[in-house]
Structure formats: C-alpha cells, structure tokens
Amino acid sequence: MFNIEQKVAKTARKVGLLSGGLLLCSIGIGFLTVAGWLALAPIVGVQLTATIMAGLYLGVGCIMIGISSRNSHSPEYQKQAEAPVKPEGPPVMQAFMFGLQAGAKAEQARR
Template structure:
C-alpha cells in the first residue's frame, strides 16, 4: 500500500531534480551566451563611437530590460481573482417537497409515540 505512494514520491523527486538540473544548465549557458553577445555588441559599437557612449548604450539596454521584466512581475500578481462560483441548489420540485413533508410527519409521529406509548396509532 505504501510502496505505490513511495514510488510515486520517488518518481516526482527524480523529475524535480532533473528539471532543476536542466534549468541550472540552461541558466548558465544563457548567461555565458549573453556575456559573449554583450562583448560582441561592445566591439561593434566601439568601432563607431567613443567608449563612454558604448558603455552608456549597453548599460541602458540592460536597465531597460530589467525594468520591463520587473514591471511584468509586478503586474502579474495584481490580477483580480474572483471567488469560485458556488453551485446553487436545484429548484425544489413537488415530489421532493412532498417527500420531505412525509418524512417530517413520520418522524413527528415516531417521536410522539416514543413519548406516549398509549397513544400509538396503527
């Protein structure tokens, strides 16, 4: 009984570890690639303009990207969440109402006969 739960938990842990490792590798290779692209952009721009302008342009690009990502993160959490709709009970039918009435009458008769056994009806 517990073997299945342990196997499921083990498979879930292996999957999470694999996803974490792949995410780490992807993040590292993305960072290295971004560094090389930054150097390439620096070299191209350095041939066209002074170095302080190149540094200002590349810095502004990174700050701009960071602001955009920060704005996305801040707006994602502010979504209005509406409560889940509550299912309304079905409309009452005559059969259900009659059944409830008869159940109540029988319960009352049984309670009355339990208190006064002499007034019991057949």
C-alpha cells in the same frame, strides 16, 4: 512512497535542466555584450557604448522585474481568467476557443 520519489526525480531533472539553460544563456549574454561593445566602440566611442549597454541591461531588467512582480493570485487576475469567452468567428475558431476554455477550467480544477 514511490510516487514521491518520482516527483522528486522529475523536479530534480527540471531544476538541472533549468540551471544548465540559465548558465548557457548567461554565457551567451556575455558573448553578445562583448560583440556589441566591439561593434559600437569604434563608431560612437567608449563612453557612449557603455551608456548604451547599461541602458539596454537596465531596460531589460526593469521589464523582467515588472513581469515577475505581476500577481497571478490577485482577485482581478482570477476574475479575468474565469470570465467566459464568447466564441466568435468561423467554426474552427469557436472550437479553438472552446478548447482553450476547457483547458483553463481543467487547470483551475487541478489546483
């Protein structure tokens, strides 16, 4: 039971920090939007400024949707993740690649 309580506390802490971070990012985006509007409106006009801002938000939103819709559980993705990497280059790079592979295998074993 004690292990479950620790997991719940850890998850609650993570959710709280994530929520706070998202709130602060939202406020920052609001200020950046106003600053961008104030900078662009006198130069290009209100209509073009609105078009630029809308295009910016639409583009970033589409990129985020595309990244989030990527299926990490698909067989193709798993095959790429399990493919052995041939170490090339200096010994330091080989050691790095070996460690990277070992970490990926440990992550898969943990699931």
